[in-house]
Amino acid sequence: MSTAADGPDLDERPEAHSSIPGIAGLSEQRKNRALAVCLLVGFMTLLDVSIVNVALPSMQKGLSATPADLSWVVSGYALTFGLVLVPSGVFGDMVGRRTAFLVGLAAFTVASGLCGIAPGAAFLVVARLVQGLASGILGPQISGLIQEMFSGAARARAFGYFGAIVGLATAVGPLVGGLLIAAGGEEHGWRWVFFVNLPIGVVAFVLALRLIPGCVGCGKDLAKGRIDWVGVLLLGASVVAIMLPLVQQQQWTGRGKWWLVVLGVLLIIAFAQWERRVAASGHTPLVPPALIRIRSYTRGSVLGLLYFAGFTTIFFIFTLFVQNGLHYSALEAGLATTPFAIGSAVSATLGGRLVGKHGRPLVILGLVLVALGTAAAILVVHWVDGRGAGVATAGPLLVAGVGSGLVIAPNLALSLSEVPVSRAGTAGGVMQTAQRLGSALGIACVGAVFFSRVSQGKGFANAFQAGAVVAICFEVAALVVGIADWRSRKAEPGTPEAPSRPRATEG
Template identity: 60%
Template sequence: MAQQPAPAAGRAGATTDEQDYTPDPRRWKALSVCLLVGFMSLLDVSIVNVALPAIEKGLGASESALSWVVSGYALTFGLVLVPSGRIGDALGRRTAFFAGLILFTVASMACGFAQGAGWLVGARLLQGVGGGLLMPQISGMIQQLFRGAERGKAFGMLGSTIGLSTAIGPLLGGLLIQVFGAAEGWRWVFFVNLPIGIIAFLLALRLVPRACAERDTEHRHSLDPLGVLLLGAGVIAVMLPLVEERQWHGQGKWLLEPLGVLLICSFVWWERVYLRRGKEPLVNLRLFQDRSYSLGALLGLVYFAGFTTIFFIFTLFLQNGMRYSALQAGLTLTPFAIGSAVSAAVGGRFITRVGRPLIALGLVLVLIGLAGAALTVHEVQNSSVGWALIGPMLCAGLGSGLVISPNQTLALRSVPVAQGGAAGGVIQTGQRIGSAAGIAAVGAVFFAWLASSHDWATALDYGLLTAVCFVAGALVVAVVDILFGRRDARDAARDAARRQA
């Protein structure tokens, strides 16, 4: 895709960033710490799913409590992403990184020692806040420490980490329960974060550069509290009915959706007012004048609606439908993790040269893989289905690795470094909302067909078909961006020819 012109503020910021940039000799070591922490925080999105039956037995947790163990983490994680990015931009990413790391590690310990369902849910909410505080600092530090092709490579490594953590979660969770037993194994799903958190803290003290502690002194006193309140309330109103779709009975919950849209519209209005007053808003809406950023954010939202649901419905199908153990279910999803890790690293190296067509190729591979998985489940209705799924899951994983991190690289390439945390937080918030919406939609289709047919394979087929629709929507967004990019390239070439004539 042709390079698109950034908004005026973005062009000036990007130029200044390039002029002021001096490569830090420790940047790759600092990245390794960021990847370790990112792996830990994102692992908790998926690792808990296979532990839910053990938590139910160990704590006597209700279905509603189990839902909050999963959805509560996603809710608070998504809620604090944008404010955390702005805090890191204004007060120093290194400081915010350490705060998030300490909170996440302590909350993980509290989860492991939980003596009741309420205790566990509360600790998971805090854990989500810690994770949401960490992720914008990681993307912001990559923005700050790397430029050009190196930035693409760094984001590619982050993409490998995202793919691995999301897909390896069920495998690691199943292995821990297998080793420590069903009664106490679920506690080690949380305790595993303690050594990782401590090691990461000690490494970060030495390896994360002091430059990442620099503050945006011009705007550090204008943290936009009303913007934080409006956006936070809007995100809660939009996400809560989605994450509680199965537990919150009745249609009244959907009244929160228009309220959430109204709050987000109010947030947009306020951000414009705040900017006109000469202050730095929570989110600089001028970022959305850059087509690559706005379409990248939209693509991430739609893709995550299909991507994260794959693990949700496959875990249910394999464990409850095919009677696989937690470990066996995790092993079945491992080819996706391997494919995603490999292709994300490769995609990071080529995305700055190839552009959006590489992402479109990845989405096509995901569609082929999911279609193949649906056909496999339909044809192989016995315990050998796990072996038969290796090929389709590997194909889908290879495609996914070419989507998530390359898309973030393109979306953020014109964003000034000073706004990198908040800009990355917006994209990640969209991904969390997309995940919640996708699980609600795909889950509704999956459980409706299961209730009517009592056939797990049929329910999975229709659930995968719904996920395919979301992925296809993301492909449409990518194609639109490609077409507009080619049009801009033709217009630029025509203008250049006229000037020469």
């Protein structure tokens, strides 16, 4: 049971659906339809993380954008996305996830239209910052709604579908971007990368109004002014301080930028101390200390951070390798990543069904497959010269994709299995913030090695191999965390191995 210092709501059983107005009594058909809307929106927002990469040359030509402008188109979205994840999760917990979902969806759709009509690079950068903010609002609501609407094996399956969407959106982004640019032309094709969100956003908004359940009585804490604004400020400043030098590593020269990372770590320590103080005073902290003390959740968040540091960077350097090194078109580059997308989509769906039976070993198997697939891709690029290397990597990428599908969704389900439903948005926001920090860290480290090899004249193939070795290091680190968590669960008979057997959270 929670103590007074834990903050409210952390003694609630994760499966206590009947206490949530608007959720109890929903038919399975209604829940599944609401889930479909969430997955559609999740796919749209996650696609915008990867789809833009292949559109950068088109943007440069159409807007006469500088490399600094293009960098902010990509990194600005990631920065604002990560900045608002945790506050948005708390916002959804307080006012209801349906309300927060609709606010984020409307903002994302409008921002997408503004990106598409951008008359210049500066306008596009600002619109992308707003789009990232809106996407950050939506992210925690999706995982929170899954927590609210489903339980047990049904929840694991729902997270499996969500994991399939994460992997699919990440992998097919270059392919979809290539198709849109080919259809719209090299100079203005990039606009359709954003315009495609408009009809999807409008349809999803209408469906969300009809299908996503509301929460009667939510927002009482907000109405009483019980918002941890100091916590919001401290956490936001720490995220910006850590992510800014990481996402701007190639454009921001000099070593002075790394002092911001030190500042960010100090701000996180100050944030943790402040949250303990708020909880001890009986008020509602932004991130309850008791949430962090749920070991399955904390370990899963660390695993996600390390995995995303290795997983997302592979596409970053692989796309650069095939486009700049092998001179693939945007469409060809997208096709080259399709095997990963197929493997990830299929295995993520299966992973959601199997995690209830196998638990953490399923995630461990996935991490092993990802590491082996990445290593095989390195060997293939070393052995195969010329444009055939992009085709030859199809097998290794398929293996890595299958592994990835067994990591993302099952890890999410296991990590949230002991989290109270009332804190599902906050917990999802923290986890996704960790993933975004991991992605930024991975791209900074892997990118530094990749671009160093290119600048030394060693070629893009050599640069890809060196960068992929660094990515494997992150994947192996995630594997170590997964094994440690599995052994700990085996040593603790009272700890649930899978989300189908929840227990009440201890403070």
